[in-house]
Amino acid sequence: MSADPQTPLRADARRNRDQIIAAARVIFAEHGPEVPMEEIARSAGVGVGTLYRRFPDRDALVRAVAVDNFARVLEDARAAAEAEPTAWAALVRLLYGSMDLQLSIQLAMVSMKAYEILREDPVISDLRQSLLIEVESLVRAAQEDGHLRKDVGAGDVAMLFAVLLRRLPPRNPEIAEISTARCVAIMIDGLRAQPGTPLPGRPLGRDDIH
Amino acid sequence: MSADPQTPLRADARRNRDQIIAAARVIFAEHGPEVPMEEIARSAGVGVGTLYRRFPDRDALVRAVAVDNFARVLEDARAAAEAEPTAWAALVRLLYGSMDLQLSIQLAMVSMKAYEILREDPVISDLRQSLLIEVESLVRAAQEDGHLRKDVGAGDVAMLFAVLLRRLPPRNPEIAEISTARCVAIMIDGLRAQPGTPLPGRPLGRDDIH
Amino acid sequence: MSADPQTPLRADARRNRDQIIAAARVIFAEHGPEVPMEEIARSAGVGVGTLYRRFPDRDALVRAVAVDNFARVLEDARAAAEAEPTAWAALVRLLYGSMDLQLSIQLAMVSMKAYEILREDPVISDLRQSLLIEVESLVRAAQEDGHLRKDVGAGDVAMLFAVLLRRLPPRNPEIAEISTARCVAIMIDGLRAQPGTPLPGRPLGRDDIH
Amino acid sequence: MSADPQTPLRADARRNRDQIIAAARVIFAEHGPEVPMEEIARSAGVGVGTLYRRFPDRDALVRAVAVDNFARVLEDARAAAEAEPTAWAALVRLLYGSMDLQLSIQLAMVSMKAYEILREDPVISDLRQSLLIEVESLVRAAQEDGHLRKDVGAGDVAMLFAVLLRRLPPRNPEIAEISTARCVAIMIDGLRAQPGTPLPGRPLGRDDIH
DNA sequence: GATGAATGAGGCTTCATTCAT
DNA sequence: AATGAATGAAGCCTCATTCAT
Numbered sequence: 062m063s064a065d066p067q068t069p070l071r072a073d074a075r076r077n078r079d080q081i082i083a084a085a086r087v088i089f090a091e092h093g094p095e096v097p098m099e100e101i102a103r104s105a106g107v108g109v110g111t112l113y114r115r116f117p118d119r120d121a122l123v124r125a126v127a128v129d130n131f132a133r134v135l136e137d138a139r140a141a142a143e144a145e146p147t148a149w150a151a152l153v154r155l156l157y158g159s160m161d162l163q164l165s166i167q168l169a170m171v172s173m174k175a176y177e178i179l180r181e182d183p184v185i186s187d188l189r190q191s192l193l194i195e196v197e198s199l200v201r202a203a204q205e206d207g208h209l210r211k212d213v214g215a216g217d218v219a220m221l222f223a224v225l226l227r228r229l230p231p232r233n234p235e236i237a238e239i240s241t242a243r244c245v246a247i248m249i250d251g252l253r254a255q256p257g258t259p260l261p262g263r264p265l266g267r268d269d270i271h
Numbered sequence: 272m273s274a275d276p277q278t279p280l281r282a283d284a285r286r287n288r289d290q291i292i293a294a295a296r297v298i299f300a301e302h303g304p305e306v307p308m309e310e311i312a313r314s315a316g317v318g319v320g321t322l323y324r325r326f327p328d329r330d331a332l333v334r335a336v337a338v339d340n341f342a343r344v345l346e347d348a349r350a351a352a353e354a355e356p357t358a359w360a361a362l363v364r365l366l367y368g369s370m371d372l373q374l375s376i377q378l379a380m381v382s383m384k385a386y387e388i389l390r391e392d393p394v395i396s397d398l399r400q401s402l403l404i405e406v407e408s409l410v411r412a413a414q415e416d417g418h419l420r421k422d423v424g425a426g427d428v429a430m431l432f433a434v435l436l437r438r439l440p441p442r443n444p445e446i447a448e449i450s451t452a453r454c455v456a457i458m459i460d461g462l463r464a465q466p467g468t469p470l471p472g473r474p475l476g477r478d479d480i481h
Numbered sequence: 482m483s484a485d486p487q488t489p490l491r492a493d494a495r496r497n498r499d500q501i502i503a504a505a506r507v508i509f510a511e512h513g514p515e516v517p518m519e520e521i522a523r524s525a526g527v528g529v530g531t532l533y534r535r536f537p538d539r540d541a542l543v544r545a546v547a548v549d550n551f552a553r554v555l556e557d558a559r560a561a562a563e564a565e566p567t568a569w570a571a572l573v574r575l576l577y578g579s580m581d582l583q584l585s586i587q588l589a590m591v592s593m594k595a596y597e598i599l600r601e602d603p604v605i606s607d608l609r610q611s612l613l614i615e616v617e618s619l620v621r622a623a624q625e626d627g628h629l630r631k632d633v634g635a636g637d638v639a640m641l642f643a644v645l646l647r648r649l650p651p652r653n654p655e656i657a658e659i660s661t662a663r664c665v666a667i668m669i670d671g672l673r674a675q676p677g678t679p680l681p682g683r684p685l686g687r688d689d690i691h
Numbered sequence: 692m693s694a695d696p697q698t699p700l701r702a703d704a705r706r707n708r709d710q711i712i713a714a715a716r717v718i719f720a721e722h723g724p725e726v727p728m729e730e731i732a733r734s735a736g737v738g739v740g741t742l743y744r745r746f747p748d749r750d751a752l753v754r755a756v757a758v759d760n761f762a763r764v765l766e767d768a769r770a771a772a773e774a775e776p777t778a779w780a781a782l783v784r785l786l787y788g789s790m791d792l793q794l795s796i797q798l799a800m801v802s803m804k805a806y807e808i809l810r811e812d813p814v815i816s817d818l819r820q821s822l823l824i825e826v827e828s829l830v831r832a833a834q835e836d837g838h839l840r841k842d843v844g845a846g847d848v849a850m851l852f853a854v855l856l857r858r859l860p861p862r863n864p865e866i867a868e869i870s871t872a873r874c875v876a877i878m879i880d881g882l883r884a885q886p887g888t889p890l891p892g893r894p895l896g897r898d899d900i901h
Numbered sequence: 902g903a904t905g906a907a908t909g910a911g912g913c914t915t916c917a918t919t920c921a922t
Numbered sequence: 923a924a925t926g927a928a929t930g931a932a933g934c935c936t937c938a939t940t941c942a943t
Contacts, residue, residue: 073922074927093383097912108929113914173303217453243427246471251461261456284902307937309905318904323939493942494906513803517933528908533935593723633877641877667843667851671881704923727916729926738925743918 078115081105085126094123094175120178127179131188138195148202214264288325291315295336304333304385330388337389341398348405358412359419424474498535501525505546514543514595540598547599551608558615568622708745711735715756724753724805750808757809761818768825778832
């Protein structure tokens with residue numbers, strides 16, 4: 062991300078880099094992406110200088126955390142598609158399963174600032190695109206199965222992901238967990254192919270959501 | 272003497288206060304609740320000094336904006352309960368109809384900081400409580416009607432509100448609008464009394480969500 | 482410079498602004514234009530915030546000091562032209578007399594950074610241009626008088642100014658003063674219309690020196 | 692043991708040291724003596740660590756570059772004294788000829804910081820002293836010749852050197868060169884033994900200028 | 902009361918120097 | 923011995939809040 066990809070990092074530098082991203086992920090999730098850089102550094106067990114050597118500024122760090130997370134979600138999506146018997150099951154698993162994983166990326170999208178930072182990044186764009194392609198094929202397959210209602214597109218599903226997985230500010234963690242799970246479940250029922258209200262507008266496709 | 276909260280403000284002071292809240296609402300919605308105080312003042316057409324005379328610090332302003340908004344939502348809820356033929360219809364209308372109204376209050380809840388500020392406030396608590404009571408009675412009635420699935424509580428519905436109405440960072444506004452409407456519609460279908468997955472956990476009641 | 486020229490500053494603000502420029506002039510002269518902003522603020526008797534309210538960043542301050550000084554030199558040049566019986570005398574007086582005055586502007590030109598800052602500034606350009614026009618007419622007149630050697634242009638004279646008036650890093654102040662005066666005197670003798678070496682190159686005009 | 696200054700450096704260490712000084716000379720000349728150490732190291736093709744092994748801190752490096760340059764000037768002075776037919780010619784050659792040579796040392800003296808660093812250094816003092824002695828004898832001889840005006844001392848001449856050879860911030864290089872040459876020529880005419888203004892103060896001797 | 906100036910703490914970032922590999 | 927990573931002090935600047943006009 063920040064270093065020349067040609068030159069692989071020295072072992073200790075690599076370790077530090079990873080610690081920093083890990084720490085940032087947790088802290089971003091807990092306190093949003095605007096916590097003082099010093100706090101991130103401290104929590105990663107390094108000096109600010111080290112942090113800045115690895116990531117020239119806050120934006121670079123935010124991007125790196127986001128890339129890291131997007132990549133995980135993509136992996137998850139692929140694993141789900143492969144492991145589950147039906148596309149519908151894969152979607153359901155994704156909606157449930159990514160919750161933990163996405164804690165921080167979603168958080169990273171809560172902030173206007175973070176959003177601005179990420180919107181331009183080409184690496185993020187690529188990951189995003191790959192993820193949407195994956196979701197799109199699941200959506201199509203699940204619709205052919207007859208599990209998923211026909212009037213939704215990959216864009217709709219992605220937006221639901223985004224809406225649902227973005228965390229509320231942290232409250233009682235037990236309740237938070239139950240609540241999220243229940244929201245997801247209700248949403249899944251809403252997605253089922255069965256009689257319901259016709260949806261307004263038109264199905265949103267992969268390209269409708271930027 | 273005139274600082275006594277009972278004493279109604281002089282007309283011009285009142286006008287200032289309202290201008291400030293109105294301006295803050297817009298700015299909070301657009302740029303989040305952490306914009307410089309000076310910007311808010313400018314956009315309200317007053318000096319910072321005036322802003323601070325009216326609201327001793329940022330927290331007070333955030334609280335005031337939130338109170339203003341909560342009050343509107345409560346009004347909405349009551350109006351819906353009264354005007355709609357069924358409780359279910361009232362809930363649906365609320366889920367749809369509050370979207371505009373809540374733009375800003377939801378935004379105000381996007382930020383960790385804002386959340387911290389509001390969680391302790393007794394006036395907010397009261398409004399919140401009143402709103403939840405209103406929702407609870409709608410939920411019960413809609414369940415008795417047979418419209419609303421039996422396994423949800425007022426807390427679940429409130430969380431759905433919160434999750435859904437929180438805005439994503441601003442993107443293509445047309446798409447944003449369609450998307451939100453569709454998410455809400457899917458959610459409503461998920462709430463319908465009809466065969467679906469059993470929800471995890473237990474119904475969340477009014478008091479479960481703080 | 483930094484404030485909207487339309488709105489004249491409030492009396493106290495004006496006073497502060499002047500104090501800041503005065504302090505900066507002295508400090509720039511003593512320690513170069515890269516002293517910590519805090520030091521300048523302290524020495525002007527204000528907080529950093531005030532300094533930054535008046536001058537959005539260091540560059541703005543450097544520019545303001547330079548403008549202030551250029552203006553003085555220009556005044557000096559005009560006063561000399563008017564008061565002295567001959568153009569030659571005016572030039573000589575300028576070379577001597579500006580020494581004190583120019584302490585800081587010259588210093589401001591010692592630093593690469595400062596030079597970069599000033600080179601683009603349109604206000605500085607204007608002042609510069611006015612000054613050069615003034616010098617040019619003195620040069621012409623002094624050459625017609627027969628006092629000044631014919632093979633020099635306004636650009637040459639300006640460069641001599643610049644070279645001579647730039648201060649060396651501060652050493653024994655008494656010696657510094659004597660030394661500068663003597664250098665100037667030698668230079669003046671070099672400029673006299675009398676037999677000497679032909680100068681290399683060609684006379685440098687007003688526009689040759691940027 | 693090998694840190695003993697007497698012990699000559701190993702060949703590769705020596706090479707490193709020379710590369711560093713050469714690089715520093717160029718960079719100091721181009722960007723002043725305050726460029727980041729890392730930049731100097733990079734441009735010398737070594738790591739910072741190596742730079743610091745050779746020069747314990749920035750001051751040491753500045754001193755080393757200055758010593759290197761002073762030594763060259765001294766050589767120049769001696770060569771000129773020996774090669775030129777008259778002392779006057781030697782002085783003139785020095786004034787002209789050192790321009791190239793001194794580019795960097797002069798630059799190194801532009802900065803207050805550098806000046807502070809050098810003023811105390813005994814090695815520099817020695818070189819300085821040797822140089823002034825050389826100049827002094829040229830001055831005396833040139834005055835006896837009748838070429839050089841009688842009312843100047845070695846200190847005056849040295850100050851003229853210093854004043855003239857210090858470079859202005861880089862501008863159009865062609866003009867810069869012409870301009871410097873012309874300033875020197877004018878100065879030389881000013882130094883000629885011929886009727887002129889009596890100089891203010893008293894001749895500055897070798898010891899007057901620190 | 903209103904205004905906008907002043908203050909200074911706090912976050913960001915750079916870079917001289919030290920240290921592990 | 924060379925390298926480049928890590929450290930942290932120090933400068934820059936912003937902005938919440940207070941205060942003089």
